Amino acid sequence: MISNEVEMLLNDPDFKIKIVMVGSPNSGKTSLATRFAKCEFDMNKSYEHSTDTSIQLAKIDVNDKQVTTEIWDCISELGVAHEEKRRLQYLNTMAFIICVSLTDESTLEDALHYWIPEIKKYSPDTPIVLCGSKLDLVKNDSSIGTQNQNRYTTYEHMVHQAKRSKCKTYVETTCISDVTVVQLFATAIQCALGLYKDDDSSKKCSLM
Ligand SMILES: Nc1nc2c(ncn2[C@@H]2O[C@H](COP(=O)(O)OP(=O)(O)OP(=O)(O)O)[C@@H](O)[C@H]2O)c(=O)[nH]1
């Protein structure tokens, strides 16, 4: 059920949903944002580190109303000066996505010990979605992609880590197709609008 408050927001033509993505270098932020906003992903393109925060826009339908989502893809450098820049970029964020690469355990360590604490420090009440990226590159029960590496962590362990760190939920993604990427952003948007429930009832709101 959508509250009157959310209904009013959705009726406001200037309303934008601000989603901020953070995570360590090479954790897949830019690829996910671009896949969602532009439906583009080139697996053969070599990795290019983002040297500045960028914003991509995507139009989505929430309960038959078209709303703009702003996806902020934040710089991943650590250190005081970069944290200070990000602190300002976090203002008015409605939901965070923290990216962790399923091929690189250090990105999970960084999420637990750096990114989650940074967000909790500056935006303690804003919902966080923990995202495990590059699912196609790891061995999994499902049959997505090339799966040439072993996972360093199970899905269940990641769900546990997300709960323990007070993230709203955990979603696994691969940019090789739209499905999981749409699921990630749909979840983040539901969290942003206060519509996410950790059970089937959140699916009563129609999104996309
Ligand atoms: N196979 C595969 N490769 C991916 C996926 N997502 C990202 N990559 C690759 O991983 C590398 C890093 O992805 P980016 O999206 O640039 O990572 P980032 O988090 O923006 O990195 P920084 O800008 O350095 O913070 C790129 O070479 C991507 O092509 C995925 O789902 N599957």
Ligand SMILES: [Mg+2]
């Ligand atoms: Mg990037």
